[in-house]
Amino acid sequence: MQRTAKELLEQYLKFRQEADDDGDGGDNKKASKKGKKKKKEKDPSKPKQPMSAYFVYTQQRRAALVAEKKNVPEIGRITGEEWKAMSEAEKAPFEAAARKQREEYQVEMAAYRQRKQEEAACQEKEEEEQKKIMKQEALQLLKKKEKTDNIIKKTKEEQRKKKVGGAAAAADPNRPKKPASSFLLFSKEARRQLAEERPGVASSTLTALVSVKWKELGEAEKQAWNGKAAEAMAAYKRDMEEYTKAAASGGGGGDASPCTSSSASS
Numbered sequence: 001m002q003r004t005a006k007e008l009l010e011q012y013l014k015f016r017q018e019a020d021d022d023g024d025g026g027d028n029k030k031a032s033k034k035g036k037k038k039k040k041e042k043d044p045s046k047p048k049q050p051m052s053a054y055f056v057y058t059q060q061r062r063a064a065l066v067a068e069k070k071n072v073p074e075i076g077r078i079t080g081e082e083w084k085a086m087s088e089a090e091k092a093p094f095e096a097a098a099r100k101q102r103e104e105y106q107v108e109m110a111a112y113r114q115r116k117q118e119e120a121a122c123q124e125k126e127e128e129e130q131k132k133i134m135k136q137e138a139l140q141l142l143k144k145k146e147k148t149d150n151i152i153k154k155t156k157e158e159q160r161k162k163k164v165g166g167a168a169a170a171a172d173p174n175r176p177k178k179p180a181s182s183f184l185l186f187s188k189e190a191r192r193q194l195a196e197e198r199p200g201v202a203s204s205t206l207t208a209l210v211s212v213k214w215k216e217l218g219e220a221e222k223q224a225w226n227g228k229a230a231e232a233m234a235a236y237k238r239d240m241e242e243y244t245k246a247a248a249s250g251g252g253g254g255d256a257s258p259c260t261s262s263s264a265s266s
Contacts, residue, residue, distance in 0.1 A: 008054060008084070010076075011055075012055070012075070012079060015058075045112070049105065052098055058079040058083075061075075061078075148208070158187075176239035176240050183225075185232070
Protein backbone atom coordinates (compact mmCIF):
# COMPACT_ATOMS: atom_id res chain seq x y z
CA MET A 1 0.00 0.00 0.00
CA GLN A 2 1.36 3.42 -0.98
CA ARG A 3 1.91 5.75 1.99
CA THR A 4 0.69 9.34 1.85
CA ALA A 5 3.13 12.24 2.01
CA LYS A 6 1.67 13.21 5.40
CA GLU A 7 2.44 9.76 6.89
CA LEU A 8 5.97 9.85 5.52
CA LEU A 9 6.45 13.33 6.97
CA GLU A 10 5.29 12.18 10.41
CA GLN A 11 7.64 9.20 10.28
CA TYR A 12 10.52 11.39 9.20
CA LEU A 13 9.94 13.88 12.05
CA LYS A 14 9.79 11.05 14.56
CA PHE A 15 12.98 9.55 13.12
CA ARG A 16 14.80 12.90 13.37
CA GLN A 17 13.70 13.36 16.98
CA GLU A 18 15.00 9.89 17.95
CA ALA A 19 18.25 10.49 16.10
CA ASP A 20 18.77 13.82 17.87
CA ASP A 21 18.03 12.22 21.25
CA ASP A 22 20.60 9.48 20.60
CA GLY A 23 23.17 12.00 19.42
CA ASP A 24 23.09 14.31 22.45
CA GLY A 25 22.59 11.57 25.03
CA GLY A 26 19.36 13.19 26.17
CA ASP A 27 21.03 16.39 27.46
CA ASN A 28 18.83 18.64 25.28
CA LYS A 29 15.55 16.89 25.99
CA LYS A 30 12.76 19.01 27.42
CA ALA A 31 11.67 18.23 30.95
CA SER A 32 8.68 15.90 31.01
CA LYS A 33 5.36 17.14 32.28
CA LYS A 34 4.40 16.64 35.94
CA GLY A 35 3.09 13.15 36.54
CA LYS A 36 4.51 11.74 33.30
CA LYS A 37 6.53 8.57 33.82
CA LYS A 38 10.25 8.84 33.21
CA LYS A 39 11.48 6.94 30.16
CA LYS A 40 13.62 3.91 30.79
CA GLU A 41 17.29 4.69 30.25
CA LYS A 42 18.57 3.33 26.95
CA ASP A 43 21.35 0.78 26.82
CA PRO A 44 24.16 2.35 24.73
CA SER A 45 25.46 -1.11 23.79
CA LYS A 46 22.14 -2.21 22.33
CA PRO A 47 22.15 -2.29 18.50
CA LYS A 48 20.16 0.52 16.91
CA GLN A 49 16.96 -0.27 15.02
CA PRO A 50 17.53 -0.59 11.26
CA MET A 51 16.14 2.12 8.98
CA SER A 52 13.39 1.55 6.48
CA ALA A 53 14.09 2.10 2.77
CA TYR A 54 12.39 5.50 2.97
CA PHE A 55 14.63 6.61 5.87
CA VAL A 56 17.72 5.41 3.99
CA TYR A 57 16.63 7.68 1.13
CA THR A 58 15.95 10.68 3.41
CA GLN A 59 19.38 10.31 4.97
CA GLN A 60 20.93 10.54 1.51
CA ARG A 61 18.82 13.56 0.50
CA ARG A 62 18.98 15.44 3.78
CA ALA A 63 22.44 17.00 3.29
CA ALA A 64 21.45 18.59 0.00
CA LEU A 65 18.14 19.91 1.38
CA VAL A 66 19.84 21.34 4.48
CA ALA A 67 22.26 23.13 2.16
CA GLU A 68 19.22 24.68 0.53
CA LYS A 69 18.18 26.07 3.95
CA LYS A 70 15.19 23.75 4.26
CA ASN A 71 13.91 23.15 7.80
CA VAL A 72 12.95 19.76 9.25
CA PRO A 73 9.21 19.83 8.32
CA GLU A 74 10.08 20.95 4.79
CA ILE A 75 12.68 18.20 4.43
CA GLY A 76 10.12 15.63 5.55
CA ARG A 77 7.47 16.94 3.15
CA ILE A 78 9.83 17.08 0.18
CA THR A 79 11.36 13.65 0.70
CA GLY A 80 7.90 12.16 1.29
CA GLU A 81 6.62 13.52 -2.00
CA GLU A 82 9.77 12.42 -3.83
CA TRP A 83 9.60 8.91 -2.38
CA LYS A 84 5.94 8.57 -3.32
CA ALA A 85 6.70 9.58 -6.89
CA MET A 86 9.65 7.17 -7.28
CA SER A 87 9.33 3.93 -9.26
CA GLU A 88 10.06 0.49 -7.83
CA ALA A 89 13.34 0.40 -9.77
CA GLU A 90 14.41 3.75 -8.28
CA LYS A 91 13.51 2.54 -4.79
CA ALA A 92 15.32 -0.80 -5.25
CA PRO A 93 18.82 0.30 -4.07
CA PHE A 94 17.34 1.84 -0.94
CA GLU A 95 15.26 -1.29 -0.30
CA ALA A 96 18.45 -3.37 -0.63
CA ALA A 97 20.33 -1.11 1.80
CA ALA A 98 17.46 -1.35 4.29
CA ARG A 99 17.33 -5.14 3.92
CA LYS A 100 21.08 -5.35 4.59
CA GLN A 101 20.64 -3.22 7.73
CA ARG A 102 17.87 -5.53 8.96
CA GLU A 103 20.05 -8.60 8.47
CA GLU A 104 22.98 -7.00 10.27
CA TYR A 105 20.64 -5.85 13.02
CA GLN A 106 19.33 -9.38 13.56
CA VAL A 107 22.87 -10.77 13.86
CA GLU A 108 23.91 -8.00 16.25
CA MET A 109 20.76 -8.44 18.35
CA ALA A 110 21.36 -12.18 18.67
CA ALA A 111 24.89 -11.49 19.93
CA TYR A 112 23.56 -8.72 22.20
CA ARG A 113 20.95 -11.01 23.80
CA GLN A 114 23.53 -13.75 24.30
CA ARG A 115 25.92 -11.28 25.95
CA LYS A 116 23.15 -9.95 28.21
CA GLN A 117 22.19 -13.49 29.27
CA GLU A 118 25.82 -14.28 30.12
CA GLU A 119 26.18 -11.01 32.08
CA ALA A 120 22.96 -11.74 34.00
CA ALA A 121 24.17 -15.27 34.80
CA CYS A 122 27.54 -13.95 36.02
CA GLN A 123 25.88 -11.29 38.14
CA GLU A 124 23.54 -13.86 39.69
CA LYS A 125 26.49 -16.13 40.46
CA GLU A 126 28.43 -13.26 42.07
CA GLU A 127 25.40 -12.34 44.19
CA GLU A 128 25.03 -15.95 45.36
CA GLU A 129 28.74 -16.12 46.26
CA GLN A 130 28.44 -12.83 48.15
CA LYS A 131 25.45 -14.15 50.08
CA LYS A 132 27.41 -17.29 51.04
CA ILE A 133 30.36 -15.20 52.25
CA MET A 134 28.08 -12.91 54.28
CA LYS A 135 26.32 -15.93 55.80
CA GLN A 136 29.64 -17.52 56.81
CA GLU A 137 30.85 -14.26 58.35
CA ALA A 138 27.57 -13.90 60.25
CA LEU A 139 27.87 -17.45 61.63
CA GLN A 140 31.47 -16.84 62.73
CA LEU A 141 30.47 -13.62 64.51
CA LEU A 142 27.57 -15.45 66.18
CA LYS A 143 29.87 -18.22 67.42
CA LYS A 144 32.36 -15.68 68.79
CA LYS A 145 29.56 -13.82 70.56
CA GLU A 146 28.19 -17.04 72.10
CA LYS A 147 31.67 -17.99 73.29
CA THR A 148 32.24 -14.55 74.82
CA ASP A 149 28.79 -14.59 76.44
CA ASN A 150 29.49 -17.99 78.00
CA ILE A 151 32.85 -16.80 79.38
CA ILE A 152 31.25 -13.68 80.87
CA LYS A 153 28.40 -15.72 82.34
CA LYS A 154 30.77 -18.23 83.96
CA THR A 155 32.98 -15.45 85.30
CA LYS A 156 30.00 -13.66 86.87
CA GLU A 157 28.83 -16.93 88.43
CA GLU A 158 32.28 -17.52 89.94
CA GLN A 159 32.32 -13.96 91.29
CA ARG A 160 28.85 -14.43 92.78
CA LYS A 161 29.91 -17.64 94.52
CA LYS A 162 33.00 -15.89 95.82
CA LYS A 163 30.87 -13.10 97.30
CA VAL A 164 28.52 -15.61 98.94
CA GLY A 165 31.47 -17.43 100.49
CA GLY A 166 32.93 -14.13 101.69
CA ALA A 167 29.63 -13.15 103.34
CA ALA A 168 29.50 -16.45 105.21
CA ALA A 169 33.06 -15.99 106.46
CA ALA A 170 32.27 -12.45 107.58
CA ALA A 171 29.41 -13.78 109.76
CA ASP A 172 31.90 -15.89 111.73
CA PRO A 173 35.56 -14.96 111.23
CA ASN A 174 36.65 -18.27 112.80
CA ARG A 175 34.71 -20.37 110.32
CA PRO A 176 37.06 -22.11 107.83
CA LYS A 177 37.04 -20.47 104.43
CA LYS A 178 35.73 -22.54 101.56
CA PRO A 179 38.66 -23.49 99.29
CA ALA A 180 38.99 -22.17 95.77
CA SER A 181 38.13 -24.34 92.80
CA SER A 182 40.79 -25.51 90.37
CA PHE A 183 39.76 -22.72 88.00
CA LEU A 184 40.06 -20.03 90.69
CA LEU A 185 43.46 -21.35 91.77
CA PHE A 186 44.60 -21.20 88.15
CA SER A 187 42.91 -17.82 87.70
CA LYS A 188 44.88 -16.26 90.55
CA GLU A 189 48.21 -17.35 89.08
CA ALA A 190 47.30 -16.61 85.45
CA ARG A 191 45.88 -13.21 86.36
CA ARG A 192 49.11 -12.25 88.10
CA GLN A 193 51.18 -13.25 85.05
CA LEU A 194 48.88 -11.45 82.61
CA ALA A 195 48.93 -8.30 84.74
CA GLU A 196 52.73 -8.31 84.60
CA GLU A 197 52.74 -8.89 80.83
CA ARG A 198 50.02 -6.29 80.15
CA PRO A 199 50.21 -3.53 82.71
CA GLY A 200 47.26 -1.19 82.72
CA VAL A 201 44.81 -3.67 81.15
CA ALA A 202 41.24 -3.44 82.47
CA SER A 203 40.16 -5.97 85.09
CA SER A 204 37.28 -7.22 82.94
CA THR A 205 39.70 -7.87 80.08
CA LEU A 206 42.04 -9.83 82.35
CA THR A 207 39.11 -11.91 83.55
CA ALA A 208 38.10 -12.78 80.00
CA LEU A 209 41.69 -13.63 79.02
CA VAL A 210 42.07 -15.91 82.04
CA SER A 211 38.91 -17.79 81.04
CA VAL A 212 40.22 -18.25 77.52
CA LYS A 213 43.61 -19.50 78.77
CA TRP A 214 41.82 -21.99 81.04
CA LYS A 215 39.87 -23.39 78.09
CA GLU A 216 43.12 -23.77 76.14
CA LEU A 217 44.83 -25.85 78.87
CA GLY A 218 45.64 -29.46 78.09
CA GLU A 219 44.11 -32.31 80.09
CA ALA A 220 47.34 -32.95 82.04
CA GLU A 221 47.67 -29.27 83.00
CA LYS A 222 44.07 -29.10 84.18
CA GLN A 223 44.55 -32.30 86.17
CA ALA A 224 47.42 -30.66 88.06
CA TRP A 225 45.17 -27.77 89.11
CA ASN A 226 42.39 -30.21 89.97
CA GLY A 227 44.85 -32.00 92.29
CA LYS A 228 45.68 -28.76 94.09
CA ALA A 229 41.99 -27.99 94.50
CA ALA A 230 41.36 -31.51 95.85
CA GLU A 231 44.10 -31.06 98.47
CA ALA A 232 42.62 -27.73 99.52
CA MET A 233 39.13 -29.27 99.77
CA ALA A 234 40.42 -32.13 101.94
CA ALA A 235 42.05 -29.64 104.33
CA TYR A 236 38.84 -27.59 104.39
CA LYS A 237 36.77 -30.64 105.34
CA ARG A 238 39.13 -31.45 108.22
CA ASP A 239 38.94 -27.89 109.48
CA MET A 240 35.15 -27.88 109.20
CA GLU A 241 34.91 -31.06 111.27
CA GLU A 242 36.96 -29.45 114.05
CA TYR A 243 34.97 -26.23 113.76
CA THR A 244 31.65 -28.08 113.97
CA LYS A 245 32.78 -30.10 117.01
CA ALA A 246 33.94 -26.97 118.82
CA ALA A 247 30.65 -25.20 118.04
CA ALA A 248 28.60 -28.20 119.26
CA SER A 249 30.52 -28.43 122.57
CA GLY A 250 29.75 -24.78 123.21
CA GLY A 251 33.37 -23.74 122.94
CA GLY A 252 32.49 -21.12 120.33
CA GLY A 253 34.48 -20.13 117.38
CA GLY A 254 37.41 -19.18 119.62
CA ASP A 255 38.35 -22.80 120.30
CA ALA A 256 38.32 -23.50 116.61
CA SER A 257 40.90 -20.90 115.78
CA PRO A 258 43.94 -23.03 116.75
CA CYS A 259 42.68 -25.77 114.43
CA THR A 260 42.17 -23.30 111.64
CA SER A 261 45.59 -21.80 112.02
CA SER A 262 47.29 -25.17 112.28
CA SER A 263 45.50 -26.37 109.15
CA ALA A 264 46.37 -23.22 107.33
CA SER A 265 50.03 -23.67 108.24
CA SER A 266 49.93 -27.18 106.88
